[in-house]
Amino acid sequence: MPSPLNTLKTKIFVLEDDLWYSQFLSYHLSLDTTHEVRAFSSANEFLHSLSEAPDIITLDYHLPGFDGEMILSRILEASPNTYIIVISGQEDISKAVNTIKQGAYDYIVKSEETKERLWSIVEKIKQHIALKREIEALRKEVNQNLSIGNEIVGSSEPIQKVLKLIQKAASDDINLMITGETGTGKEFTARAIHRRSSRAKKPFVAVNISAIPSELLESELYGHEKGAFTGATNLHIGKFEEAHGGTLFLDEIGEMDIHLQCKLLRILQERKVTRIGANTSFTVDVRVVAATNLNLLDEVRKGNFREDLYYRLLGLQIHLPPLRERGHDLLLIAQKVLQTYCQQRDIPAKSLTANAQKKLLKHNFPGNIRELKAVVELAAVLSDTAYITPEDIQLNESQPAPFSEEKTLDEYIADTVQKYLDKYNYNVLCVADKLKIGKSTIYRMIRKKEVYMASRK
Structure with a gap:
């Protein structure tokens, strides 16, 4: 009977030069519909197929013209995670011990009991494979949770909603729009999504639209050829090209000049970029994550932002709540900032006193997490003990x-x-x-x- 632990096909290669015995093994192994069995009579064809990484191999140890130890070594080198069951016509205890030492999972002597013995061993291996897959899935889930937990701190209801959206965003390649007040962690969130996405090994490139003069923004985003304009003394690679295969984060997108928005829209539609001064375009594979602290729909109504670009960028929207709406998350973040700061500066750990915590909770923090980080790090500098007191916390109380x-x-x-x-x-x-x-x-x-x-x- 098929093992209930197996939900995926188990790929089994049978290497046997005796045609009748090869058909015998293949037939019995194929009785389990979760098995995908492929038989080989030629060692050369078999070795060329090892790139398919079978789960299990039954290996005839005495193929004409081939050394069993050599084939076993080639299998272990090319497909180290494959389980190998050596099947031999000779009952040689020393050879059985040597093959298992070399890396084979088990050794079977051809006899009337071969079928039952092989079936039993395959079932055990399938249980090992299923367990490995389960452990790997759990490890991946734990790593994902730890990744988010280490980056975005908080247990409040608003931030839990954000974490769920981050998980969805990381599993899809849809464009993203991250909104929220200044200092709520929009770039932080974009980086967290990128690190958990399929693009994680490719570049994450951030561009602050508001920090670049309009006359330079086009060159910064799309690049320019040498001699394209006065001062263009070298070829310049644009941010879209730099982010190829990865994520491009466009911060403060609402600040982009209305005249530059048309070209951005065209690039998002066609996925092709032309450097300034070039005659040809090239395709870019980029996931765009836009961010703003403005209400873009209001900007559309005012005529400051193109409606078609707004809907092209919108995709999945993640709104980051201000710190004042996150309750005791503030204290969790403050302690995390404090811990990180002390570790980076290699100074003894510090903690917040109860009164210091109350003082932080009473402040509105209009600058959100960015302001809190600055306040806590300054407090760590001012504190002469292992504790942060209210006197160490310098707040801007101006309203x-x-x-x-x-x-x-x-x-x-x-x-x-x-x-x-x-x-x-x-x-x-x-x-x-x-x-x-x-x-x-x-x-x-x-x-x-x-x-x-x-x-x-």
Whole structure:
């Protein structure tokens, strides 16, 4: 009976110069429909087929004109993960011991019991193969989880949704759009996806659109030929060409000049790039990941961003939540930053005191993870002990002037309630009394995630 552990075909090669015996072995092994059996009578043909990496080989040790040890050695060299069962017409104990020492899995003497013995050995090998496949699958899953866990820290509901999307994004080659406020880790996320994707061994190339003057951006992205324009003294390879086979990360895509967007759209559609000054184009295989802290649909409505380019880039969208919406993730990230900083500087490990943690939780962190990282690293420098205290934490407490931003009335109300919650240690009754509103109003805003509570742990 086929083993329940086998879900994939087991590829078996039979090398036997006796035609009748070869058919005998092949027939019995083929009774299991999970076996893919192929018989060889010629050693040369067999050796040329080893590149197919069979799972199991039954080997006639006494082929005319060929040395058994030589063939066994060639098999082990060409296909080291293959299980070899030596079948011989001679009951030679010393030869059996030597072949197993050399690397064969087992040794069978041709007899009336060969069929049953072979079947039993093959079943054991199939169990080994199934177990190896299961271990490899588990190892791959663990490595993937560790990869994400080491890069993106957090257990909050918003970030768990992001992690699930990252897993989907890594398993597909669809274009990506990563959105979120400045400092939420958009490039970090793009790199995490690239490292777990099928393109991981190819380049990850990042371009910050807002950091490159418009008149230079075209050359930076697509490259130029020598002499293409004044100052083009050498051939320049563009970022699309540099990222061939891998991932191109276009950060702050919303800042691209409207006149340059048309060419980008054409390249994304045709997957062909022409360097400035060149007459011919070449194909590029690139996965594009775009990122922005703007609402691109608003930019489309304002005429600042092409609608057709927006939908071409959109693909799978991943929105990164701001740090203020991630609760105690803030402390997990802070401790991770602190641990990494101490290791890199080769200084004794430090930890945050309870009061230091409270101070961090009360801050809004408009700069998100980037701001938190800077604050924690500075605190590590200022601290003279193994502990980070509130005095070591330097925060920018300056707030924008009231009504300096265009917001809806509901947004201004939510901001006011949030500030009072932060100020009065998230005491809903106290805040309701101070603002002269019902506590049910505040609880409703919390449920709708218009304002957020922080634990007093």
